[in-house]
Amino acid sequence: QQPVQSPQAVILREGEDAVINCSSSKALYSVHWYRQKHGEAPVFLMILLKGGEQKGHEKISASFNEKKQQSSLYLTASQLSYSGTYFCGTEGTYKYIFGTGTRLKVLA
Amino acid sequence: SAVISQKPSRDICQRGTSLTIQCQVDSQVTMMFWYRQQPGQSLTLIATANQGSEATYESGFVIDKFPISRPNLTFSTLTVSNMSPEDSSIYLCSVARDTGYGYTFGSGTRLTVV
Incomplete structure (x- = not known):
């Protein structure tokens, strides 16, 4: 089952914060986050492990909700370079699954 | 992390033809994903x-x-055979990162079928 991301799209001003959610029908044991700029391949940002440990990015953080069926990605003090489409990635049954995606645009 | 060279980067193909996409990784990997x-x-x-x-x-492929x-x-290599306009997409190959979590992607092949 593909994780559903929300919001589908968001526009911010430089310096503002954003939260992107990744919701699953089943508990998430780990969540990867990627950013894809237009015309480019997705780039791995970070992993959120089931115990809450995070690895990967200095300025981006993530968390689980209580039931671990939702992960939230926190982008603080956004920069122009944060623009792109964000995907969560999770280990589904026998395969890796990407979320539906969130388009984020940061304006100067 | 591994570096993947993918080609072609884009192509425009006639319906009914086939296109082969190549991915070369700079290190040995057990699994590759398309x-x-x-x-x-x-x-x-x-x-x-x-x-x-x-x-x-x-499922579906x-x-x-x-x-x-x-x-x-x-x-x-991945070949897209007997192409139709519905096959117009970006195709990407991927391998697991050396760190043991997350994946690295090739630059993608943008395919347009006319």
Whole structure:
């Protein structure tokens, strides 16, 4: 089952914060986050492990909700370079699954 | 992390023809993954390619349409056969990162079928 991301799209001003959610029908044991700029391949940002440990990015953080069926990605003090489409990635049954995606645009 | 060279970067093809996409990795990897990304959509796994065995295809994808080769631990090809306009998409290969979590992607092949 593909994780559903929300919001589908968001526009911010430089310096503002954003939260992107990744919701699953089943508990998430780990969540990867990627950013894809237009015309480019997705780039791995970070992993959120089931115990809450995070690895990967200095300025981006993530968390689980209580039931671990939702992960939230926190982008603080956004920069122009944060623009792109964000995907969560999770280990589904026998395969890796990407979320539906969130388009984020940061304006100067 | 591994570096993947994918080619071609883009192509425009006539319907009914086939296109072979190549991915070369700068290190040996056990599994390589092929994805399709339709315009404005998420990534969908086509198949997993292991060296020395047949690729494992996901539901909705068949070997006759998307034959895959994996001759060694650093190289794989995906062929899109008997193309129709519905095959117009970005195709990406991917391998697991050296860190043990997350995946690295090739630069993608943007395919347009006319």
